[in-house]
Amino acid sequence: MTVSRWRLLAGGAVAAAVVGAVALLAPPYFDNWELSRALATVVERQHASGWSDEQWRVAAAEQAARLGIPVRSEQVQLTRRGQAVRVEARYQIRVDFGAYTVNLHLRARGGAF
Numbered sequence: 001m002t003v004s005r006w007r008l009l010a011g012g013a014v015a016a017a018v019v020g021a022v023a024l025l026a027p028p029y030f031d032n033w034e035l036s037r038a039l040a041t042v043v044e045r046q047h048a049s050g051w052s053d054e055q056w057r058v059a060a061a062e063q064a065a066r067l068g069i070p071v072r073s074e075q076v077q078l079t080r081r082g083q084a085v086r087v088e089a090r091y092q093i094r095v096d097f098g099a100y101t102v103n104l105h106l107r108a109r110g111g112a113f
Contacts, residue, residue, distance in 0.1 A: 021097070025104075028093040031069055032106045038063040039087045039110025047085055047112070053078050060087050064108075069093075079111075086111035 042059050051059075057073035064071035071089045079086040086109060093104045 024095055024097060028095060028104055028106065031067055031093075032108050035064055035067055035069055035071075035089065035108035036110055038067065039089065039108055041110070043085055043087055043111035047083065056085065056087055060089050060110075064089060064091070081112070084112035 039060055042063060046059070054073070056078050057076040060076040061071050061073040069091065070093075071091045075089055075091050077088045077090070079088070088107060088109045090105070090107045093106060095102050095104060
């Protein structure tokens with residue numbers, strides 16, 4: 001009977017650890033999804049504006065700042081195909097699990113193709 005009790009406790013500890021990890025990892029991924037949506041909206045509204053590459057980079061960095069995401073304009077890449085524009089921001093978020101820290105490498109994209 002004690003083996004079953006230990007297994008139950010161990011299983012509960014593993015389940016609690018998984019729930020804790022998901023709770024810590026979900027917000028950065030949700031913020032990344034929101035940034036992708038914001039970048040898509042900027043591209044949709046401004047695709048025919050004739051903006052320079054630097055204007056696109058600054059607009060992407062401003063959207064990230066509004067969401068509290070640390071993206072500098074140097075971390076924003078642009079791809080153009082004809083009139084279509086794709087804006088991509090690559091950045092890192094540090095997540096601390098107490099005894100372990102992980103750097104998430106995230107990429108938010110908005111635009112055509």
